[in-house]
Amino acid sequence: MSNQGLIIEERSRDIGDFLVGRLIPFRKKRMVGPFIFIDHMTPTIMKPGKYMDIDQHPHIGLSTLTYMLEGEIMHKDSIGSHQRISPGSVNWMVAGKGVTHTERTPDDMRGGTEFIVHGYQIWVALPKHLEEIEPEFYHFDALELPNWKEGGTDFTLIAGKGYGKESPLPVHSDLFMVELKNKERYELQIKGELRGEIGICVVDGEITACGNSILKGNMLVSKTEDNCSIVLEPNTHLLLFGGIPFPEERYIYWNFVSSSKDKIEAAKKQWRNKQFPNVPNDNSYVTMP
Structure with a gap:
């Protein structure tokens, strides 16, 4: 493996009725390209009377990407x-x-039947000059995202650019997020197809990289x-994400991301x-830790 290679194990924590696996930030790797936060909502059976209820909470300086499996x-x-x-579709909220x-x-869905919740909550930091833009929200259905096959492996370009294609999500920096699903053994080509740093998240199955089994x-x-x-x-499910890193450091506190500590302090006070x-x-309010 290269000197830059790093294997990160998902760190589990409970949030109410959910078990969440945090991938980044990690003590040795705070960001991957412009991606600064990834939580894996691991498959959770929601029994009658148990629901997701994440109350009103704030964000600055980032875009949130929600991808449901x-x-x-x-x-x-x-x-x-x-x-x-719904599964396969994307919510993209620009907090600005x-x-x-x-x-x-x-x-x-709040009836007498049980259901499974499984997906990813992702934060993408905004470029410094766009950190205070007006908030925006976009939604794209699964069929609106580029889908293709290579060697029996299914690809979906969720965000950004890669493999000669471009997702409709209006991103603000040079990034990518790609989903792969295969039935048979497949050698993945990355060089020349994607740009910058890359996180390879093993949702299911197994990959082999430079003699390492992951x-x-x-990730x-x-x-x-x-x-x-x-x-x-065989039968592996991956998420690839990353892009060109920003030249400046990003600070993160709770739900706030910024290149300026002063802006985070102002958001905390606000x-x-x-x-x-x-x-x-909605009158709910999440108290800041």
């Missing part, structure tokens, strides 16, 4: 967006100078220019004083 979530935000997300949002189990629940961080051979063993915009018809 199983289950559905209802997103509402202070811009006025009200969007259900400040936004609040909630994520909850849809009302029509199993489900782990390899490297560079797209490295010559390391990556082989997907949230404590309840001066952020509100999600319409």
Whole structure:
């Protein structure tokens, strides 16, 4: 493996009724390209009476990317967006100078049946000159994303550019996020297809990289220019993400990301004083730790 290679094991923690696996930030690797935070909502069976209810909370300086593999979530935000997300579709919220949002189990799923929730919550830092833009929200269905096959392996370009294609998500920096699913053993080509740093997240199955076996629940961080051979063993599910790193450091506190510590301190004060915009018809409030 190259000197830049790093294997990160998913670190589990409980948040209410969910078991979440944190991938980044990691003590030895705070970001991968512009990606600064990735939580894996591991497959959780939601029994009757148990629902996702993430109350109103704020963000600055980043974009959130929600990608569901199983289950559905209802997103509402202070811009006025009200969007259900289903497996394979993407919610992309640009927080910019400040936004609040909630994520909850849809009302029509709060009955007597159980269901599985499984997906990824991802934060992408904004370039320094765009950290205080006006908030925006976008949703794209699965069929709107570029999909193709190579050697029997299914590819979906979720965000950014890669493999000669471009996702419709209006991203603000040079990045990529690609999903792969295979049935048979497959050697993955990265060099020349993707740019910058790369995180290879093993959702399911196993990959072999430069003699290392990397199993489900782990992530390899490297560079797209490295010559390391990556082989997907049969029935593997991957997420590739990364891009060109920013020249400046990013600071993170709770839900706030910025190139300026002063802006984070200002956001903390703003949230404590309840001066952020509100999600319409929602009086919930998450206390800042």
